[in-house]
Amino acid sequence: MTIEKGVFMCLMFILLSNPLASGADVLKVASFSTLLTEIAQKVGGNHVNVAGLVKPGQDPHEYQPTPDDLKQAADAKLILLSGKHIEHYLDKIQQATGGKGESLSVGDALPNLKMKADPDEPQEKAAADANGMIDDPHWWNSVANVEKATTVVRDALIKLDPANRADYESRAKAYLTKLEALDQWAKRKVAELPRDKRKLVTSHDAFQYLAKDYGFKVYAIEGVSTETEPSDRHIAELIDQIKKQQVKAIFLESTLNPKVTVEITRETGAKIGGTLYADGLGEGDGSTYDGMIRHNIETIVDALK
């Protein structure tokens, strides 16, 4: 076989084995969550074309879809939503898509933690129940939740594209194995920190799920959403708690202004423990879910030891 024939055969093999290049139907997915974008890409592989509309590092509490984002959502067969009321622009998506694609609020299929809604924040107030409680939308900060979300996305892909079931199942299994290893690593790392030192003071209340999984108590500077400023009274109470609980470090978040947090460290003598990824994937370490969790856990444990 000549070199030319060899190259030709290789090219033909690549073309025929790649559904994108061979023109086979590729499932269009639009994702309004950085985490769900990763899950859909990992599970879907070459069978899906995922448009990640909320970008890494973007604050999902403040995100507003652009006309181009809405067009991409309208073209998608599957629209992945984070759920738990974080998408306050849901009506815009429904208008743009006209219910063409299948919308899946993945977070709504996951275990729920409740927290007090901020009465000064209209979206939270509207979503609150009779007792003024709201669903905590930050489910991705629990590895166990992301494992469950992976199975939800896998099942949705299989439903829309049953011909590739085996592929979706095996890719999901491989991703789940990595998530299980990540959870085991996180448990061992957190075990280095005595349980009475697991006091987590962060910029906004985004770590309840992580706290529940790994035995932390959370003291948040802001509420669930990043859109409202904390009150003077709340700050004074928090400073009191930090002193009383002898918290060594407090943490910044990659999508928030650190001004208030830095002021609290001045008042309490606690140090800045580092910057955490709270609202999904970001730049640097947090560009993958594995990297995000490892970064957060290492930063927290090493600062509070």
Added chain:
Amino acid sequence: MRGSPLARAVMTVIALLALIFPLQRLTSHPKATVAQPRAQVSTAKKKLHLELTSTTVPFKFQITHGGEPIWSGESNSANVSTDTELRFPPEGIDLVLDVSWTQDKETAVRLALTPENADTMLKTVWGTMSASEVLTFSQEK
């Protein structure tokens, strides 16, 4: 204000002197008013009895606390035990148990922890060839 210029000057100086102390309190650096952190509340160390029971022998084991190994070894008998001292806060403690067996069969290993003058707490882990688990022991009900 009426009175001689000298009397007025004396009154002004007295008034200024009287203001020095409150002004100094008000304008001093906030750090000076921040309460010093209280001494670290150290939960006293407690005497603990640890006992491992494996359904398959021989087995190798290591128990880690706070990132440091506190007990490790190899045993040909089903039961091994030791005494140690650890801080045991009301929130409990995490012990990391790593265990391995030479036999390729599903095996249970139980870690019993008994704090001095307290009830025994039990945790069981299953594994084949090896097992690794973070075990939380808490006296809080």
